[in-house]
Amino acid sequence: xxxFLQSLPGQRWAGVDLLDYKPSGSxxxxxxxxxxxxxxxxxxxxxxxxxxxxxxxSTLERHDHAHGVLVLAGSGACLVGGEIHPLxxxxxxxxxPWTWHQFxxxxxxxLGFLCMVNRxxxxxxxxxxxxxxxxxxxxxVAAFIRT
Amino acid sequence: xxxFLQSLPGQRWAGVDLLDYKPSGSxxxxxxxxxxxxxxxxxxxxxxxxxxxxxxxSTLERHDHAHGVLVLAGSGACLVGGEIHPLxxxxxxxxxPWTWHQFxxxxxxxLGFLCMVNRxxxxxxxxxxxxxxxxxxxxxVAAFIRT
Numbered sequence: 589x590x591x592f593l594q595s596l597p598g599q600r601w602a603g604v605d606l607l608d609y610k611p612s613g614s615x616x617x618x619x620x621x622x623x624x625x626x627x628x629x630x631x632x633x634x635x636x637x638x639x640x641x642x643x644x645x646s647t648l649e650r651h652d653h654a655h656g657v658l659v660l661a662g663s664g665a666c667l668v669g670g671e672i673h674p675l676x677x678x679x680x681x682x683x684x685p686w687t688w689h690q691f692x693x694x695x696x697x698x699l700g701f702l703c704m705v706n707r708x709x710x711x712x713x714x715x716x717x718x719x720x721x722x723x724x725x726x727x728x729v730a731a732f733i734r735t
Numbered sequence: 736x737x738x739f740l741q742s743l744p745g746q747r748w749a750g751v752d753l754l755d756y757k758p759s760g761s762x763x764x765x766x767x768x769x770x771x772x773x774x775x776x777x778x779x780x781x782x783x784x785x786x787x788x789x790x791x792x793s794t795l796e797r798h799d800h801a802h803g804v805l806v807l808a809g810s811g812a813c814l815v816g817g818e819i820h821p822l823x824x825x826x827x828x829x830x831x832p833w834t835w836h837q838f839x840x841x842x843x844x845x846l847g848f849l850c851m852v853n854r855x856x857x858x859x860x861x862x863x864x865x866x867x868x869x870x871x872x873x874x875x876v877a878a879f880i881r882t
Contacts, residue, residue, distance in 0.1 A: 590829070591815045591816070591818065591820075591828060591829045591830070591831065591834075592815065592818070592820045592826070592827070592828055592829075593826070593827040593828075593829075594826055595806075595823065595824060595825035595826045595827070599825070601825070601827055604827075625803075625805065625827055626803030626805075626827065626829065626851060628801075628829075630800075630801035630831060630832055631780060631801050631803055631851060631852075631853060632779035632780055632853045632854075633778060633779055633780035633851060633853075635782075635803055635805070635851055653777075654775075654777035654778050656772075656773030656778055656782055658772065658773075658782070658849070659742075660825070668738045668739065669738070671738065671739070673738075673739045676742065677742060678742035678746070678748070678807070679739070679740070679741055679742045680739070680740035680741075680742070680748055680751075680772055680773065681738060681739055681740075682737070682738045682739075682740075682773065682775075683738070684738065684777060685777055687738075702805070702849075704773060704778060704780060704782055704851060705778075706778060706779045706780075707779075
């Protein structure tokens with residue numbers, strides 16, 4: 589990237605490509621985009637911006653690598669392990685290794701968040717039917733997750 | 736950190752300590768605070784939030800490690816190498832290795848920014864008189880820097 593990237597309206601940046609969240613059909617998700625804001629070999633992490641449109645959600649998944657998340661815009665909620673947290677601007681979320689997590693935008697608002705992640709990382713794992721049974725043992729989690 | 740840290744008014748977070756920018760007297764700076772938002776051994780980088788009060792500035796320095804910066808609040812400007820960029824909300828700045836840099840808040844506004852940095856990193860180097868002479872060869876840079 590060049591040394592200065594101007595912010596444009598609507599959480600876009602001059603010179604940053606708007607990317608698919610994941611390849612279509614590779615995992616369950618709905619109405620979410622990805623932008624890599626900071627990512628080159630001078631830093632050991634990447635800073636990505638994900639934006640979920642109203643009513644959309646990220647993939648329910650877990651992996652060995654951790655996430656550090658800061659909400660930049662809108663509102664929604666997230667599942668981290670067995671906990672559900674409502675999310676608003678500048679809230680912080682830590683996703684520890686091997687912890688089930690999913691982000692959802694509110695029905696009437698987008699949810700935009702920064703996600704810091706190691707450049708070198710493993711691939712996410714999707715829940716098995718047995719994992720889903722375990723998660724759904726908690727009625728609040730059962731009502732929250734989208735698969 | 737716990738997995739969820741709520742945002743409080745004025746760029747503070749529940750459970751995040753407000754820290755001195757640097758030890759007093761260790762380097763030239765004015766009216767700036769530091770908060771470590773994300774920083775543990777599960778991630779190779781830290782995400783810090785720096786806030787410069789109106790009229791304040793960070794240290795003019797350089798080092799081997801890189802910075803990835805995203806403005807979160809207010810307005811100001813930064814020097815990166817020989818370039819001066821005005822800064823507003825969500826602008827992105829990359830500080831390459833060994834590049835002189837300094838951040839200043841506008842006279843009438845704070846400047847608050849996230850800074851992503853490798854957890855393992857070298858210590859900053861201050862400019863020598865000879866370095867300052869070189870920087871001041873450009874009148875715009877001479878007018879901008881604070882030492």
